[in-house]
Structures are given as structure tokens and as C-alpha cells.
Amino acid sequence: MKTLGRIKQGFYFDSVTLMRLGRELSGTTGVSEASVVMATEANKSILDMSGLLLPEFKKTSDQDLLIVVKAKDAATAKTALDKAEELMARKKKPAATDGDAPPAPRDIPSAVAALPGANLALISVAGRYAAREARKALDAGLHVMLFSDNVSIEDEITLKKLAHKHDRLVMGPDCGTCIINGVPLAFANVVPKGPIGIVGASGTGTQEVACIIANEGSGISQAIGTGGRDIKDAVGGITFLDAMQALADDPNTEVIVLVAKPPEPKVLKKIYTLIRKTSKPVLALMLGEGGSPATLEQAAHLAVAQVKGTDPVKAMERLERRNAILKKEADQIVARRKKAKGRYLRGLFSGGTFCTEAQIVLDGILRHMTSNAPLKGVKKLKNAWTFEKNALVDLGEDEFTVGRAHPMIDFTLRRQMILDEAAKPDTAVILLDVVLGHGANPTPAVELVPVIKKAARQVFVVAGVTGTIGDPQNRAQVVEALRAAGAYVQLSNVAACTLAGYLAATVARKNR
């Protein structure tokens, strides 16, 4: 084995592009490991852990790009490095015939000058640079969607106050999804236009609600993400309240759905005050607070009932009946299998809100729940990497994402975990969320089928698919492929959690 690397100056690529480059290299014959990263301290420490931090990399700075390849011999490694450089050069250099077109703008002001009518900046650069870009966008008169995380709360407050003053939105930081005027931004599903407006302080929650609304035959006017921290008292719900007011004023919105983990008291009070002042129906889902709606699925069904003028009670009863059927189904599935090992459920979530919702759904079904992001009454995992009992793990938390792309894009870690957990004697069921839509991994079935096939021989695998028939991944094909691999697939997280919970409870009873 030979490890070789190169340092390149004057190159910059976003993390997704680099991940793809790295993966393309890793797939080269004779190459066992490859990485292409910007030389930040975080990335260097990751290289160090995997033994890929070459001595010459140590004194590089943030602006340098590192390419490292571990291959069977030096010649193979060198070929792979050359290939990386070629791919990068091709990516960087526009076609020769583009010469008489102006070059891509280098910053937001020049982009605004080049795009008449520009009205929104979508910012996804590394967190420590993101506030600066957001500031430039506001100065240039734009609304801002701030996908980046790791923006300080001070910056968030300053930016939001400035935006509020100018009657504009700063959606985020750490805002994964928005649908504005029918345009899916960042991680968003293909949803028809319709009369339901969403304000969401949780990204995957908003995606799930929007998808179920679409699947139930209605549509979205606007889905406005705020970032999870907006509803803390320190930030004061600036974006959340402005977005609510905007939807209240929007003639195309008939019903407003609020999706959030419980806001802090002062913000909550302001939200309720605004709800009372609004003439439109507002469905407020405060995940973990109880009440109605209690789940993303309920919120979506109630909203659709509202706009269609159907009976909301009947809608809730339908969901109850569905759950009862899933319980029976769980019994039948377990009965059909001769041998079922273990007793616990392992939920490996790429969407944080799904992990929260799972805890709510499973509360009446399973005991001994643990999580790295626990609700009240759920035990916090001592070590996020060591799963205990009925563990519900949010893989989007910092401990899993430093130096990696988001788990909705990069399935590497989860694939490994599925195999590891399936092999453990106490695991009975593995529960997954599979989020479709723009921004998410374009080929989830290709990624998951091989590991699900292996895991399904040892445990029950349940997958909740969040998506619509319009999504680019082709939902029907994804569902079909996952089922063929041996997974039990549901089209909502609640349904998937319910089935998985009953499966685990049934197996545990059997193996008692």
C-alpha cells in the first residue's frame, strides 16, 4: 500500500462536489481510500484519524486543497492523483467558447448586477463565512435562505433584525428546506401549488408535512423555513412571526401549518398572540408538546381536511385505523418468520425531526427508549456512537457530521451502521427514514439495497419514505427496490415508526 498526496492552491469546490470527487477516486481500481478536501483544521484531523494526513499537509491553510490517495502501489496512486487533477481542471475551466461571455460573478453584488430581478440569495457556504455572505445579500436588497449551519446566534440575531426592518426574510441559519413561489430550495420535494402555507422551524418536519399534503391531493402556497434556533427567546422568533404574518396576509394561503419543536416561553406566547389575531385557521404542531395535532402526519391530514372542507375527526380516525392495521401486520410478519432474534429497535435517522417524531409515536408502543437527541422521558445516550436498548439516533447531529456531508446526501456512515447493528444479538428491528426530493441523495435505492439485503436476513428492516410522485428519485421505483431488498416500506414516518415499534414489541415478547 502506498499513500500519496498533493496540495493545490487556488482551487475551491463545495463539499458536495469534493465528496463526489473523492468517491469517484475511491472507486478506481487499486485505490483503497481517497479523499479530496479543503485543508481546514477539522478536515485535517479527520485525515489524521484515517492515517491519510501526510507530513506535507500539516502546514497547509484553509485555502489549500488536499488530494490524498491510498493505493496498492505508487503508480496507481499517482494515476489516481492525476485523474483528480484532471477532473478538477475540467470542472474549473469553462468551455473555450465561453470566452466572450462574462465570467461567473465572484460575489453577491456582482451576481445581483448580472441577474436583473434577483430577489433571493440561497447560501450554503461553510458556516464561518455564511453570515458575511448573508449580510452582503441583505445589503444588496435580497431575501436570504441560509442553509449553512454553525452561524453564531449573535450573527443570526443581527441579520434577522436587519431583515425585519426591511420587511424581508432571513430563513435560517441551518434551514434545510423552503418552497417559495413553487420553487423547491435546497432540500425540498416536488409539491403542487395549493392553499396551505407552512412555517417550519424544523427542516425534515416541513418536508414531511409538505409531502403528505401533496400525497393527500392538496398543495403548498409557501413553505418558509426559519432554522431551529429562531424560536429561542434570544432570537425571539423574528422570522417565524414575520413568516406567519406574511402567510396571514397572503391571498393564496387559506390554512397555515406551524411545524416546530416547542418554542421557548416568550416566543410561544407571541406565536399564540399572533394565532389569535389571524383570521385564517392555524394548525400549530409543537412536536413533543402533545395536544392536537401531535404528529407531522396529523398536521398534514388536518390541514388537507380543512381546505377540502371534510371532517377532521374522520381524518384522525382513519389514521387510527391505519395504525391498528399496522399492529396486526406486525404480528403476521413476525409469525411468518421462523426465527427472529433480539428484542430492540434501532432507528437510524437522517432527519432530526423524524427522530423526535419517532419518540412521540413509540411512546405508547415501546419502553426503554434512548436517543442522542432525547425528548423528555427518553434516556440520553451516554455515547452517541454506542446504541443502547431501543435507540433512536439522529445522524444529522454534530457528532456525526463534522467533516462529512449531511446524512441525507452521504449514506456512507448509515450504510455501515445498518450492517453493524443488524449483526448485534440484541437488535430485532432497524428503522430508517429515506428522504427524497431535490438536494437529497439522488440514488437512495442504489445505496441502500445491498446493505438492506444483508440486514434483512438478520433483522426486520422498516423504512419510511418521505417524498412525492414528482420527486426526481422516482418514488415508486425506490419503494419497489427497497421492498424487493426485504424492507417493509411506509410512506410516512409515523406509519414506519408504528410498524417498527410493533415489530420490536412483538419480537421482544416472543424472545422474553
Add this chain to the structure above:
Amino acid sequence: MSIQQLFTTPLRVVNVGIETFKDVCEQYAPPAIQVDWSPPVDVSPAAEACLAKNAAKIDTANQKVMEIILSGTPHLIGLDIARNVIPGMTDDTILHAGPPVTWDRMCGPMRGGVMAGLVYEGRASSIDEAETLAASGTIHYAPCHEHGTVGPMAGIVTPSMPVWILKNEAYGNLAYCTLNEGLGKVLRYGAFGDEVTRRLKWMETTLYPILKAAVAHTGPIDLKNMIAQALHMGDEVHNRNRAGTSLLYRAIAPAILATCEDKDDAIAVLEFINNNDHFFLNLSMPACKATLDAARDIKGSSIALVMARNGTDFGIQLAGTGDVWFTAPADVPDALYFAGFSKDDANPDIGDSAITETGGLGGFAIAAAPAIVQFVGGVAADALRYTHQMYEITAGESRMYQIPSLDFRGTPTGIDVRKVVDRNRVPVIDTGVAHKTAGVGQVGAGLVNAPMAPFAQAYEALAKLLKR
């Protein structure tokens, strides 16, 4: 645009970061635009805040600077001997290219130029003697730029050398530059020896008096006009001066014939100019110097008036920061090397000729001179791209110097250090490359990026001055 307006207007997205997000926006709400983003230059948040706060003030100062630069009118008005005209020139003074540098830090070609200069002046009878004298402390070294002068490559000016005299008629200030020696073994590339000395002596005794008489005969020659024409003829007047040289030849040949009594000398002078495609460089450079110097010391301005290299350091000066140099190590150019040479032989970037880029010519005007990009194995479209990129870091466009292939758009002019830093885009310079060893001469030509560090320093310094 208010939130309600946003809801009722087609979404137009500026995407900064993950590129696939832009593709989706393009699909649903075209057009969308991707910012070619890279991490910002490392400047202090305090400086950034200060320059943002003073943006209007800086803009006003820059407008003043740009008006002076754009309305400058450099004319060739005559020739003289350096010691007679260059301010502060003494018998012990040697001027050099770039920011200040001491003998012990001088690169090979500059040392070679200094030694050749001392032999030419008769201060030393051999190169060894010249070296001893050069290092003795007797000689006072100073940047050309601090004496109203510019010099290509090593930029060596000794007291007896003849110089062009240029006047910016609009503002009255003067600029100076030596006469171009041609290619091959020449002092400006650090070459020394009899051949070099002989040529310099001939230039002093034959070329100089004949040109002086000819220019006196023609009267002031409008160089701004001549450069504008040269751009239309495929020059960018830094690395390509073929058209400029031809235009100058047309302007002064009749005057040489009219004023020179010795026919053989007249032929020799005309042949010398005719055989040297770079003869005009030593006029395009001081033309930019005369134009830019008129805008010195305008408080608050972030426009660069000097970019210069001494083969060790790269330095810049701003209109708003007085005589202070901001420097960083000079880079070795990526170039097309002559047969038998490689980047290992090359000296780091050297010469005052980056004054042409500072004045909106050279690499900034390379779209007018697509032949030049062949130096780096590029295609004609690359030339257009370089010029397009320079519009992103400049404060204005020339009213006189135009690029035919861009529909006669004015060349990007007036480097704004704020844009260089904010957009993380450095000036591109179109340059010759010297061998790192004294005496070898030119080994290639190509394009080089200015280092970012001097611009970042200037940015910080301007902020400090504005805070006061």
C-alpha cells in the same frame, strides 16, 4: 422587495455554495445565477467593518482618482541624461525596479544589472570590482517609482543613462524611463559583459542624441492616442509592443531623417528600433506612470497606483495610503519557457512593467492582444476571459483604450483593493521571465497572478487611516 412582493414576483435566485441547488432553481425558476465563490481573503473583521462603514467616502475619493486617471494625457516631450532630469538622482544613486530592496536581498538578475551599470558608468573595471563596490554601502539604491521613473525587468537606471521624458499635459507631472535595449544579452535581464556595455555606450552616444533631436523636431507626441491605436492593432503594450513600436517608428522616422546629418547613424538608429519589437514598452510604461502619479495622495482612496516587483518582493501603493509600500514575496511566473529552460531556472517576478496593468493595459487589456495567450498555451477565448475577470476588480473603464473584440469596451482600469479582497481575485500580469542567475537573460514569457498579501495589507492600512 417586501415579503408580499416576493410572493407575487418570479423567484430569481443568487446561489452561493452547493452548485446543485442552483441547477434546481434554474429548472423551476430560470434564470438563476451561481456565485463563483471561494473563501474570503483573511482580513480583520474590524477592517472589513471600517471599509463597509466608510464605503461612500471611499467611493467619492475613488471617483476623484478615476477622473484623474481617465483624463490623463501622457505625451513624449523629449530626452535627457538621467542625472540631469530625474529628481534626486546623484552620481552614487542607482534606481531599480519594484519596492525598496537592499543589496543582500537583491535577486540575481538585479545584481547583474547593478554590476553592469557600474561597469558602464566606469565606476568599476571588472565585474568583480563592480560587485565589491555594489556591496560596499557607497551606492544608494532606490526604487524607480520613488523618483518618478519606471524600468522594465531589473529596472536599473544609472546617472549617465539617457531617459525618455514624458509629461502628463492635463496635470503637469513628469515621468521618466530608460531606452529599451532590445532582446538577447541585455542589462535589464541582468546580463553583463562587453556586449552589454558596448550597446549601452552606443545608446548614450548615438541613439540618444539622434532621438533627442528627432523628438525636438516633431514636438510632443501624444502617447495616449498612440497606445489606443496600438490596442486596435493587437498590442496590449506590455508583452506585445509590435504595433506600438511601428506607430512610433512612423512618427519619428521622418524627423530622424530630417535632423540626423550622418546617414549611417540614422540607418543604425532606425534599424535598432525596427529590430526591437519591445522598443515601445519603455514609452507605454512611463505613459502609465505619468497618468497614475497625478492621482497620488487622495485621502480615502482604495485605488492602486503602483504594482511593481524587484525579483524578490512584489509591492503595491494606493492613492489613499501615500508612499507606503505593501509587499509580499514575488511568485515565479507560470510561463512558456524558451527551449532548454524550465520554471526551475526562472527568477521570481520582476520589473516595474506591471505599471501597465495598474493603468488598465497589459494583462488587463489582453483581450485586445489574443496572440499573447499563446505564451501560456491558451486560446483566444482565454484572453477575453482574463480581461472580463479584471472588470470585477476595477473601479472604471478607460475612455480611450478600447478592446475591439468586446465591442470597443474601455479597458478595465483602476484596481480597487476592496474588490480584490472582497472577490478574492488578484490582478493578472502579462510578463517576461528572467533567469535567476545574473547574466543569462530572458528565459520565457507568460502570465502571472499578483500575490494577494500586499492587497490584504493595503486593505488593513486603509482601514486604519480611515479610523483616525
